[in-house]
Amino acid sequence: MNSVEAQTLSDIFFAELPHADQVNQALQAAYEREKQAEDLRRTHHFGGRYENTYIPAERIVELEPVIGFAREHAARILGRPDLRAGFWFNEMHAGHRTSLHSHEELDELLSAVYYVQCPPDSGNLLLHDDEALITVTPRPGLLVLFPPDLPHEVEENRAAQMRLSVAFNFGPIDPQT
DSSP: OOOOOOOOOOOOEEEEOTTHHHHHHHHHHHHHHHTTOTTOEEEEEETTEEEEEEOOGGGOGGGHHHHHHHHHHHHHHHTOSOEEEEEEEEEEOTTOOEEEEOOOSSSOOEEEEEEEEOOTTSOOEEEEETTEEEEEOOOTTEEEEEOTTSOEEEOOOOSSSOEEEEEEEEEEOOTTO
């Protein structure tokens, strides 16, 4: 008789930001205002675009409701209030995708993505959990939280409009800062 080893899936959490329409409208306008600044850090240049755009929090105060919402959920999930939140924007136009990767670089405890603008068919989030493939269809106002070592990718944006999201990594606050 063959025994089958039971496997459990990673914990993935979902939350909806109240009043997301108002927050997202202001956030998208602020992103458009700030995204062309020459002093921004951009990383992961693939397919003619930078996947990650880092805008300092003090220059995009419209993100504060989202950061607070995401940090609150991360603190509840992790059972600790002392979290730093790193974030970056991901702008995907038609034909763009995000390749398979994870976020286990430093001392990250939890990763997340928040959707600002995502028209239909703009690319599902694919979470690869051992043998399971978990597909998340994005919608504005949705926050998805997951382990930083969980491999994930985003399908090609087949919509004519831009898809805009904010990614987060939560880790312990450095006592040196």
